[in-house]
Amino acid sequence: MAGNFFTRLARPRPRHISVFDGQDFKRAIQAGYAWLEQHRAAVNALNVFPVPDGDTGTNMTLTLRAATKGIADSNETSAASVAETLARGALMGARGNSGVILSQILRGFSQGLAGKETFLASDFAAALNEAARMAYTAVIKPVEGTILTVIREAAEGAQASAATGADLTIVLEATVRAARVAVQKTPDLLPTLKQAGVVDAGGQGLTYVLEGIWKYSRGEPVEMTDQERAEQDAIIHKGEIQVEEEFGYEVVFMLAGEKLDVAGIRDTITAMGGVSTVVAGDAQLIKVHTHTPTPGKILDYGVSLGSLQDINIENLQEQSLRYEAEGRAERGEAPSANGRAAVAQTPGEQESGGLHELKDIGVVAVVAGDGWNEVYRELGVSAIVPGGQTMNPSTEELFAAVENCPFEQIILLPNNGNVIMSARQVLQLTKKKAQVIPSDSMPQGVTALLAFNLDSDFDANCQAMEAAIKHVDTVEITRAVRSVQIDGVNVREGDIIGLVNGRLVTAGDDSTQVTRESLTRMGADRHEIVTIYYGEGIEAAAAQTLAQQIKSWFPGVEIEVVNGGQPYYAYIISAE
């Protein structure tokens, strides 16, 4: 298990933004626009059969450009207002059939968000549902297998996910997933698509917009890599990127003949081992695009049917390895820093070699709470020692964890001021090369882990991690177990108390008030990202509500909500 974690250590934890205000929504939709823009040509290319609205990608892109123009310089923090401006811009700038539908979708979404300054996952799902409903009203006979199907099923996916109480990022992911599935189904619903061997262009375009929004919520860049750009054509007819299939040679040619049977040719080429096959055109001229280990066979078959033109054959092996690295990085399965580690993992032979280099440094962390355990595991710690405010682990327990760790160099994250001393004592006992990063809270430990870099040596890592924890402020919200007066704050037993970086700053009987005061004292508005880790016995919905409140107090910051599951502390809130 350690090896697996280590390949992921350099990866920043995906962000989970839970609540959007106007500015978040603005940036999200701009990301959706940017992502669509980059796929414009690919969406256009899906219109391989003659249709009056032949530039779906261009039309949707221009419509969205017009829509986002009005919000580009806006500082509006109300999500509803931004959505309204968007809808108006789309209405005025709608181009083509797909653009009109997109404008109607944005209009429905805006109506669904009416009056909402900020929105959570459930609001998003409801608004998307309204968008789908509106999209269906503006046509006499809605045709399935089009963008209409995709928006409806995307909205259904969003609602199902939101019903589980998932946060916005997760719901957006479910939305994108549902949209992709719907896009794949379009040829089954619309015979013209099946004949041409493509998916619906408008539905695909909409999916790119949703993907861009999702990427934004994860804090990912919406910039295609060169490989993605190169592969765009080949993968466009599949919503899901299945890199495993990219192998052998890419064969592209035009085939001129008489009475060509498009569907039959596609089936034959697929039967001959062609993968990702696209055959499009009419009885006289078709374009074939396929991947195969044996290009000769495919070409021979083509020659038997007619005359070949514009033949292009490329070896995909090299391209594919690089591409897979990108794909894995995108899915968050491997470090993306330079793609090296991910490439090394693909063929079995190189895998052990790649991992061998990496298994030098282990991280042992003291963690309390199921959710926290998961966060730390995701970040690739080698061992977790259970601990916390009232059950500090002993030096022996820490020593045992260090000794059992299969690495010779160990970094210790005590994550509690009271544990730092015990951790330091371990350094005297062990023969391994070990160092303590004096993290005094679990959020600090997380930040330290994010600063960990596999390419650096032990000392450089210790330095980077120690520097990183200085940038984290932590607020803890808990309940006083006895009446005291500390630092001029009067606390009665049972009061809600707020601590900033371990110091008591406020107390009272209103949890919201205490949280607000603590965050203000901490200077939340000076930070970029606030992460709420909610504790044992706190409902996810309550944490979401708190996120919304924090967003309204400090509009500039991004808010994440994570299930920490820690005992005693209702909320641990970190700010970076």
Added chain:
Amino acid sequence: MSSAEASRTLPSSPSSPASAAPNEAPSRQGKIEVSARAIATVAGRAVADSYGVVGIAARRARFGGVEILTPEHYSRGVDVRFEKDYVRIDLYVVLEHGLRITTIAHNIMANVKFAVERTLGLRVVQVNVNVQGLRVSETR
């Protein structure tokens, strides 16, 4: 749009070459004539499939209101005029309020021209869209 043209296309004898001057597509075995009404059917379907169109309307308002046609009567909202070897088509529609009318109208023009030219091989030089009304969808 004179009333003379309107009455000419509708219930008139469909395949009378003299009155309807239908399209003639010469073929080896004989000739094919397409009536105005057939063209209107093709055009009407293309209109009905256009996004933003919520109804095809009768040319004339009845009892002061717009009359929305059922599919079998679409041709009452579609005027086809033959001119030499091409056709002009006038359409009467009700659109969804809140969408960009000009864009929808252009989409309708493109759809109708495409459908008629493709299925019938007729050249369509003009498609005129007359918006008879807008429907305001209730919002929740």
